[in-house]
Amino acid sequence: xxxxxxxxxxxxxxxxxxxxxxxxxxxxxxxxxxxxxxxxxxxxxxxxxxxxxxxxxxxxxxxxxxxxxxxxxxxxxxxxxxxxxxxxxxxxxxxxxxxxxxxxxxxxxxxxxxxxxxxxxxxxxxxxxxxxxxxxxxxxxxxxxxxxxx
Amino acid sequence: xxxxxxxxxxxxxxxxxxxxxxxxxxxxxxxxxxxxxxxxxxxxxxxxxxxxxxxxxxxxxxxxxxxxxxxxxxxxxxxxxxxxxxxxxxxxxxxxxxxxxxxxxxxxxxxxxxxxxxxxxxxxxxxxxxxxxxxxxxxxxxxxxxxxxxxxxxxxxxxxxxxxxxxxxxxxxxxxxxxxxxxxxxxxxxxxxxxxxxxxxxxxxxxxxxxxxxxxxxxxxxxxxxxxxxxxxxxxxxxxxxxxxxxxxxxxxxxxxxxxxxxxxxxxxxxxxxxxxxxxxxxxxxxxxxxxxxxxxxxxxxxxxxxxxxxxxxxxxxxxxxxxxxxxxxxxxxxxxxxxxxxxxxxxxxxxxxxxxxxxxxxxxxxxxxxxxxxxxxxxxxxxxxxxxxxxxxxxxxxxxxxxxxxxxxxxxxxxxxxxxxxxxxxxxxxxxxxxxxxxxxxxxxxxxxxxxxxxxxxxxxxxxxxxxxxxxxxxxxxxxxxxxxxxxxxxxxxxxxxxxxxxxxxxxxxxxxxxxxxxxxxxxxxxxxxxxxxxxxxxxxxxxxxxxxxxxxxxxxxxxxxxxxxxxxxxxxxxxxxxxxxxxxxxxxxxxxxxxxxxxxxxxxxxxxxxxxxxxxxxxxxxxxxxxxxxxxxxxxxxxxxxxxxxxxxxxxxxxxxxxxxxxxxxxxxxxxxxxxxx
Numbered sequence: 001x002x003x004x005x006x007x008x009x010x011x012x013x014x015x016x017x018x019x020x021x022x023x024x025x026x027x028x029x030x031x032x033x034x035x036x037x038x039x040x041x042x043x044x045x046x047x048x049x050x051x052x053x054x055x056x057x058x059x060x061x062x063x064x065x066x067x068x069x070x071x072x073x074x075x076x077x078x079x080x081x082x083x084x085x086x087x088x089x090x091x092x093x094x095x096x097x098x099x100x101x102x103x104x105x106x107x108x109x110x111x112x113x114x115x116x117x118x119x120x121x122x123x124x125x126x127x128x129x130x131x132x133x134x135x136x137x138x139x140x141x142x143x144x145x146x147x148x149x150x
Numbered sequence: 151x152x153x154x155x156x157x158x159x160x161x162x163x164x165x166x167x168x169x170x171x172x173x174x175x176x177x178x179x180x181x182x183x184x185x186x187x188x189x190x191x192x193x194x195x196x197x198x199x200x201x202x203x204x205x206x207x208x209x210x211x212x213x214x215x216x217x218x219x220x221x222x223x224x225x226x227x228x229x230x231x232x233x234x235x236x237x238x239x240x241x242x243x244x245x246x247x248x249x250x251x252x253x254x255x256x257x258x259x260x261x262x263x264x265x266x267x268x269x270x271x272x273x274x275x276x277x278x279x280x281x282x283x284x285x286x287x288x289x290x291x292x293x294x295x296x297x298x299x300x301x302x303x304x305x306x307x308x309x310x311x312x313x314x315x316x317x318x319x320x321x322x323x324x325x326x327x328x329x330x331x332x333x334x335x336x337x338x339x340x341x342x343x344x345x346x347x348x349x350x351x352x353x354x355x356x357x358x359x360x361x362x363x364x365x366x367x368x369x370x371x372x373x374x375x376x377x378x379x380x381x382x383x384x385x386x387x388x389x390x391x392x393x394x395x396x397x398x399x400x401x402x403x404x405x406x407x408x409x410x411x412x413x414x415x416x417x418x419x420x421x422x423x424x425x426x427x428x429x430x431x432x433x434x435x436x437x438x439x440x441x442x443x444x445x446x447x448x449x450x451x452x453x454x455x456x457x458x459x460x461x462x463x464x465x466x467x468x469x470x471x472x473x474x475x476x477x478x479x480x481x482x483x484x485x486x487x488x489x490x491x492x493x494x495x496x497x498x499x500x501x502x503x504x505x506x507x508x509x510x511x512x513x514x515x516x517x518x519x520x521x522x523x524x525x526x527x528x529x530x531x532x533x534x535x536x537x538x539x540x541x542x543x544x545x546x547x548x549x550x551x552x553x554x555x556x557x558x559x560x561x562x563x564x565x566x567x568x569x570x571x572x573x574x575x576x577x578x579x580x581x582x583x584x585x586x587x588x589x590x591x592x593x594x595x596x597x598x599x600x601x602x603x604x605x606x607x608x609x610x611x612x613x614x615x616x617x618x619x620x621x622x623x624x625x626x627x628x629x630x631x632x633x634x635x636x637x638x639x640x641x642x643x644x645x646x647x648x649x650x651x652x653x654x655x656x657x658x659x660x661x662x663x664x665x666x667x668x669x670x671x672x673x674x675x676x677x678x679x680x681x682x683x684x685x686x687x688x689x690x691x692x693x694x695x696x697x698x699x700x701x702x703x704x705x706x707x708x709x710x711x712x713x714x715x716x717x718x719x720x721x722x723x724x725x726x727x728x729x730x731x732x733x734x735x736x737x738x739x740x741x742x743x744x745x746x747x748x749x750x751x752x753x754x755x756x757x758x759x760x761x762x763x764x765x766x767x768x769x770x771x772x773x774x775x776x777x778x779x780x781x782x783x784x785x786x787x788x789x790x791x792x793x794x795x796x797x798x799x800x801x802x803x804x805x806x807x808x809x810x811x812x813x814x815x816x817x818x819x820x821x822x823x824x825x826x827x828x829x830x
Binding site: 026029030032033038041044045048049052053076079080082083084086087088089 | 191192193194196197200201204237262263264284285286287288
């Protein structure tokens with residue numbers, strides 16, 4: 001356990017991200033890439049992710065406004081989105097993406113809509129949590145990289 | 151040197167020599183490995199870059215395939231390995247893979263969040279060295295260097311075996327006039343090949359270690375042109391200068407041609423040398439030449455023979471071999487190596503990126519006698535070698551290498567045909583047993599095998615089986631395979647199976663069938679086993695070609711294209727509905743196959759398909775002839791194999807053989823069988 005209360009809190013926050021299933025092992029991979037040369041690597045990557053994926057979300061939204069649904073296109077967008085999300089370890093978002101793709105493959109428009117709605121929720125939740133986490137990390141000051149969950 | 155190779159002046163010679171020389175790999179290696187990573191997703195790209203840097207690689211990133219290609223083109227030797235995403239907006243990842251394979255001969259790793267079997271298979275068939283599922287972990291990247299080493303190793307082997315390009319180039323004897331006899335390397339050929347290889351190996355290593363020549367990429371077309379020129383001149387008279395003139399390729403130097411010719415000759419020699427050792431059929435049958443590596447060897451031989459006779463593009467050979475051999479297994483390696491050799495000649499593009507299964511290039515080379523310029527002798531030798539190949543393959547009974555299925559399994563390419571092969575194998579097994587004893591059985595077996603074989607087994611065997619069994623059994627896709635096996639078994643000598651050539655044909659066919667089936671995967675013989683070969687020859691995996699081939703064969707099976715090739719009897723052929731003789735049949739089958747190939751959706755590169763078709767045609771023709779020669783082993787067949795097999799020549803040859811073996815054939819009911827049961 002961290003002696004520094006702030007760091008302790010950071011560790012708790014981090015642990016809850018894992019425990020609640022928001023992030024998975026891939027997130028740890030990112031953390032391990034962080035070093036003194038790139039002390040905020042994880043945050044940078046996540047920021048890049050949210051910026052880039054916003055574009056894809058918009059594309060999907062627009063595609064969902066056109067009826068009938070172009071499932072092939074929707075699936076392609078979601079494939080892209082899923083790849084991005086999985087690379088930062090966004091577990092719940094990734095799971096929802098998979099579900100969305102299943103609906104696309106079976107041509108289930110209703111399912112797609114519901115799934116997308118849920119996906120956006122998870123996406124937003126993750127963004128908030130990670131935002132708070134990184135903010136605390138900055139405040140806690142440069143520390144050794146996060147250790148693997150014990 | 152180590153450092154320099156690590157730094158990325160990783161010319162083949164320096165790197166290979168580094169590795170060869172007792173594995174004195176630089177301590178730094180794989181640090182400094184120059185990786186080009188292509189991904190349209192900026193998040194993934196950033197992460198990958200960071201991971202690669204953490205692995206101490208030197209990273210260049212691109213977010214567009216076009217950018218990546220232009221970077222690669224600008225600096226051909228500037229990268230060691232490429233990592234590419236599959237789904238990209240501007241260009242399909244597989245297309246990029248193909249380009250890289252063709253132009254640069256670099257190992258390419260594909261990545262995708264998509265882990266569907268189809269996509270992964272596509273990666274394999276297109277020649278990717280590996281396929282990573284996203285999200286990519288750093289552990290997966292830590293071993294990236296293995297693909298580079300593997301490729302270099304294969305290239306090195308190629309060089310060694312073929313007498314090293316650089317060394318050949320630098321050989322002063324490699325003059326235009328000197329021709330093959332003058333060159334030191336070639337002179338060495340006269341001696342024991344193995345010894346020569348070792349010597350050359352040493353020499354090459356020393357010499358090439360410091361030599362860094364811009365590599366000429368011997369594309370399929372280029373190699374075809376080369377082979378055509380050589381044939382035109384006559385293998386004995388083909389001198390680099392004249393070849394160069396005939397080829398009329400701007401930018402190609404006499405040295406390039408000379409070194410390529412050297413390799414080619416070496417290849418041919420190996421083929422003939424191998425066959426010489428196998429004069430005794432029984433020996434061959436029983437003995438499993440370890441060098442042959444079963445399927446691979448057989449396939450290799452077959453392919454080579456085919457290649458030699460039919461000018462099968464190395465590409466095809468490689469493909470076939472690769473396919474049939476299922477590169478994964480050692481067995482398959484043999485044919486592949488043969489093919490590879492061929493491939494070496496045809497193109498140095500690393501087609502086979504599979505990287506695995508560098509199968510015994512050596513063995514193949516040795517086995518393959520089937521070189522062009524040795525028509526008359528080739529036949530029997532081919533048969534012998536083929537037999538060996540078949541044996542080593544893992545004979546079902548005779549020499550039919552049962553490993554077909556194994557190889558096929560291993561070989562992703564083969565997978566396509568795997569099922570067929572398995573079926574065929576069982577059939578083949580039966581056939582093998584019976585063939586030895588009963589001609590009729592064989593014929594029946596052969597037939598299906600042939601038809602099928604052609605289609606699927608094109609990979610390595612293709613050359614031989616086609617001829618053997620005309621009966622249009624389209625069941626076995628391994629028609630082609632069959633011929634392969636067949637060829638091996640029939641090495642010029644009458645098999646103990648029966649004095650009748652026909653019988654032997656049958657048996658071999660049967661055996662081949664199995665082999666073919668299994669080998670078909672790799673050996674398809676006719677089908678350009680581009681992929682397989684690539685691996686061995688470090689050619690770019692042209693998976694599409696292989697795919698096309700496989701598909702083509704399947705479709706061609708039904709067309710009984712191979713059937714036409716059966717020499718069994720003219721009447722049989724006639725009955726099969728082949729117009730005017732086998733040749734037609736051959737042509738038809740080739741045409742059919744070609745068409746099939748084209749029609750297969752995946753024929754991305756018509757060029758290759760066309761090549762395949764050509765080769766297929768050639769193969770068919772060749773096979774026919776070959777089969778014939780096999781059959782009349784006792785009756786030293788007239789030299790029917792001119793360097794360039796014309797259809798007319800083949801036809802007459804076939805007819806001749808037909809007549810001579812007609813009686814014997816009848817003994818085995820083969821004719822009857824084929825005639826009556828040939829499903830056209």
